[in-house]
Amino acid sequence: MLRYLEENLDILSTSEHEQIPLLQSLEEYCNKDVASFDVPGHVKDQGVEILNNYFGKKLMKMDINSSPQMDNVSNPKGIIKEAEQLLAKAYKANNAFFMTNGTTQGIHAMILSVLNPGDKIILPRNVHKSVINALILSGGIPVYIQPEYDDELGISLNLSVEKINKVLDENNDAKALFLLNPTYYGACSDLKEIVKICHDRNILVLVDEAHGAHFPFYDELPPSAMECNADMSAVSLHKTGGALTQASALLVNNKNIDEKKVLQHINMLQSTSASYLLMASLDGARSNLMLNGEGQLSKALNLARYAKRKINKIKGIKVISNELLESEGVSFIDETKLCINVKELNLTGFEVYDLLYKNFNVQVELGDMYNILALISIGTIKSDVDKLIKSLNIISNMNSKNVLINSIKIKQVLPRVKLSPREAFYSKKESKLLNNCINKVCAESIMAYPPGIPIISPGEIITEEIIDYINLLKNSKAYLTDMNDKTLNTILVVR
Template identity: 40%
Template sequence: MIPLNHQRAPLFEALLTYVNNETIPFHVPGHKKGVGMDQAFREFIGTNAMAIDVTVFEQVDSLHHPSGCIAEAQKLAADAFQATHTFFCVHGTSGALHAMVLSVLREGDKIILPRNVHKSVTTGLALVGALPIYIHPEIDSLTGTALNVTPATVEKALQDHPDARGVLVINPTYFGVAADLKAIAKLVHQHNIPLMVDEAHGPHLSFHKDLPMSAMEAGADICAQSTHKIIGSLTQSSMLHVQGERVDHRKVQAALNLLHTTSPSYILLASLDVARRQMMTEGFQLLERIQFLSHQARERINAIDGFHCFGAENLGSPGFYGLDPAKLTITCRNLGISGHQLEEILSKEYHIQPELSDLYNVLCTLSIGNTQEQVDSLISALQSIRKGYGQSPILSCSETDNVILPPLPLQKLSPREAMHGDTHLLPLWESIHHISAEFLMVYPPGIPLLCPGELISEELVRYIETQREAGLWIQGTEDPRVRHIRIVQASHQ
């Protein structure tokens, strides 16, 4: 087989040819290479970007029925990411996960998945009418965050539900924690069902031997990646990878055609094409840089009294098989301020914007675009903050050493039935014995206490009130104060 030429970017090259030919646009979009665009916006964005914002025609191919430059670009991406088939997505990894669920499951099918899956997975289940079988990830006692699921937990779920039609796992988690994906794939395939992976935070894993194993390398059948999260494509652009015969790639294309816009952004598509080229030609060196910056950042953060940033010392503990160095979880629980306060201080006083925060932590994401100077600025800010705070911890370690979650609620309806049924709001204490139509989560650890279709118990409501009194962040309901919750009307239960 002739090796593919990863120096090329077929889609981007086709767009450049269109521009260099000075093609006269009698096609949409209406701004016509930026000429009709608001002047201030055009000057800020630049005319080059406007020039490649085109529509579907033969020269630039069709995302729904690729046969030219998009097909070539996707073939190169499949080779780069060790897949059999790769699909470009311009509706984010949320849309890619919807397509994954639609292409694998049918109405009434059971799927085993972690309780802390992204809500787009659950809404995907609502689209297809599938039934979730939830398993709990491990919890880190210091940070309160969800780690990953263990092979033993997956194996137990497969034994309890031999009729499951698939297993979905997250790899790595938002906080960078990887599962023993190879062992999980082996267990799942013993049941001759597909392993599906939400790899939104792992598009870079294939390009460096020292990173956790990627889903495709571990033997997963299908995975969705947010190419824009760590490597260089634009926000909202993602990829969906398939390998083997357990998932029909034709069904994946059909699901994407059902969900995708018929007017995809060629700017986003081109950014996927060149991101693949960049990683195949420069990826190893770029990821070496991330690992260098991450290693020194961890050491410097851990040298500041009151802060902690977990790392390789946790490897081998349950649910902690690997760690993506791009994620810096900065725990400030012993400093006297919450993670939310730390994020606000960093943002407003130091113009540093973290990825997210919860009660105890701030998460900072490194990527191929971060520099030494930026890491230095983060460390300097943390050192300054330490001088101004750090009077007493917000909670002693002993108070939250064991994060105890209530038992999983009873699943009375499918997510589809709950989310599509007639609903109304009730005060939280009056909702006991009713079926939830909403999600309810507490941070940390960010695991849903309640999902659509589940029965609300008195024990659960008491737990929510206890966590509220402890200062934890509760969210997910239509009511931002979580004093009311939307429930399914009795006639639809």
Template identity: 45%
Template sequence: MSLDQSRAPIYEALEEFKKMRVVPFDVPGHKRGRGNPELAALLGEKCVNMDVNSMKPLDNLCHPVSVIREAECLAAEAFGAAHAFLMVGGTTSAVQSMILSVAKRGEKIILPRNVHRSVMGAMILCGAVPVYVNPDCDHRLGIPLGMSVSAVKKAIQQHPDAKAILVNNPTYYGICSDLRSIVKLAHEHNMLCLVDEAHGTHFYFGEDMPVSAMAAGADMAAVSMHKSGGSLTQSSLLLAGPAMQEGHVRQIINLTQTTSGSYLLLSSLDISRRNLALRGKESFGKVMELADYARSEINHIGGYYAYSKELINGDSIFDFDRTKLSIHTLDIGLAGIEVYDLLRDEYDIQIEFGDLGNILAYLSIGDRKQDIERLVSALAEVRRRYQKDKTNLMTQEYIEPQVVVSPQEAFYAQTEHLPLLETSGRVCSEFVMCYPPGIPILTPGERITDEILDYIVYAKQKGCSMTGPEDADIEFLNVLKEG
């Protein structure tokens, strides 16, 4: 029986709750903003009135039986999933729950190395062992590509006991793997297929889009509704196919997700799902038009390369997400992070991220043509004012990791604190990454090489925001004790 996608059960319950004039002798302690007038002034009376605790009329996120349950059923139908779970710990929480649902200590998961740190965080939590499929790299653009089907086949042959294959689809840059073929391979070898679909919410609603995880037959997918779907930051969905036991997945989620789910986040998921179900096709059609217009204008400036479907090679670039406005900058003699900084500091334009050779301007349902024109104009001016010789610029080449021990073993091992440049040859016990995008350069258990150290030093010099280590300045790294 089809559900009514014009419904928003959590939002409707909150509207009814407001009429009840309930006297609060529960948490949160600000008591509808009365105890914190400055917060109420900042957020508004309506917002603080909706910041309430779980109670019978509003259901409970840990064990939903009424309005949250209805909202999850509507989300499952809208996304073509067997089950959907509302997540208030961001897609990080969804990714971790996905991995914890399928693997235990010592069990293997096949995955690309260019995954988000949340994937490796889950490996530390459950003790699973990564089997890396090294992605191809576009040497001109300096970006890692998708998982080639042949590389996945090889990993399966070498590790037939792996429990699952995890695919990052699409990548931050918009690159998509051959998801249907990878799902088929996984299932033929009694493995599950998990998809980090943080940047692919729109695949479920747009036309002429790459295939979504659920449509491709994947077993689980983590979807960032707050990225392209319009919900509040930190709200996300975990989708599951029919092979997954709903009760087991809920138990895993409840290991790490808060027992005090924010109704601001929950209602934003509910309202955003309704919006996408009713208007998503039209909305994302406009986003693609904007992105195509922006690419055309930027490529006319000269020096920049805003890439799209022309990159498709049928394998490691099986498809491309046209909503992603990814732009190569090295031909104007500037690293992506330098263009990122100039746009923010000189032109008051905040883009998503810059790496060593590219920038990403994230387009979604809230963007307007005049905003695109301002970005294009600023990029033209950056080229005119700051262009220089591109000699000696490093591209962001993929560095194949040397895994020595499992992430969990390395993270909890006895360590010592060494100056960065004295760590070559040692095994790292912490993360090092540029954020965004949050893809680790080093993860716990990997050997530190001269090539990696050169990359870290160069990225710091260019102004990349480096995160992960205990030492915030990344002058020191924690490594495993020897002997």
């Protein structure tokens, strides 16, 4: 009898997610014969024919501004609120807020909502640049933990419970802990245990779940932040959930979080003309994940396992996924992220990334020194996976360079913090030659993108190791970004 009730509750829950209130209302509004004297200036499909030709008239009609029928994201009371509540239910959160400027906006709002200037926040050093920028905005003080590291892959993994306990003992005045679930390469720590440890100490847990929006919808994937009782998480539904690019959400799971304050900070960061196309895509993506996600993600996982089997037969190439579960700080792995190690080809990941695109019309997510990362998602098809496999096989048989990539050793660097990111960002600065910056305090961020993890951030001491690593990335043709001098011959330092 209990099982029967549980099954029927699941049916009721699923049928509720057939509703798409915002998406449906947007279509209804566009089908009305409304004489528009408001923005946007293209006025549906009436003003810019070239956009109609490229995007289609229906999409142009659906690019609207707020109206009484369509609610307002700055203070949602109608269909936007209804759609946000459905999203919260899908993720088992107390509340959800639509983000139209990506998870970057969600991370900024999350940190600004809980930190006052001078508050400590504990975080791994391999966070996205949006976290550092949030500390500049909030005046928060970072306490970095060195994540576990895989020498073979040359990548940072996630945080171990032991390291977190140690840092918490040393910083019992910290306000929050910030975590990745997962890392860019799919590594997840024991988030449930970490949340429990933090809550026992009255420390909030904030989670960057940019690459884990799909987790709640298939039971062979890692547990989500909300399932692990984290207080807040920011999820990129556009990355792995099927929404349009920049469409994300901020989830709240703790009744002690002041949601009015959260919305206040969201409104400081979000346009008052938030895109209805992006918000409606969140509504549609949520419905699809609840109704079809299990089947689509099962297919994606099977494709990822198929790709791994085939690629591992190619000389000089190896896919690493579940093997990382033997590493400290990794309790779960997202197998849909194919970390493809290519260093035995004597090619860098940057070079393989370029070869795949230029020679084979294959676009992967990123290349780093030793690896490329290919994402298998709900939209991936087998013929594309086969194209990736075939392309890698051809690259494997190409003549490689004489330089052994194995001889290029990547060091894990944990810079020492001298000033808070905010203090350094607003300090008086000067530009110095890169090789003359040893022991100077950095006044800008420098990173390879993707993934957008800073090599050095404002307020950190520049060391010889960091300069060597920057030169290594420059010589390897990595795409470096955010620095003032685009050639990176000089760095901004605190005067």
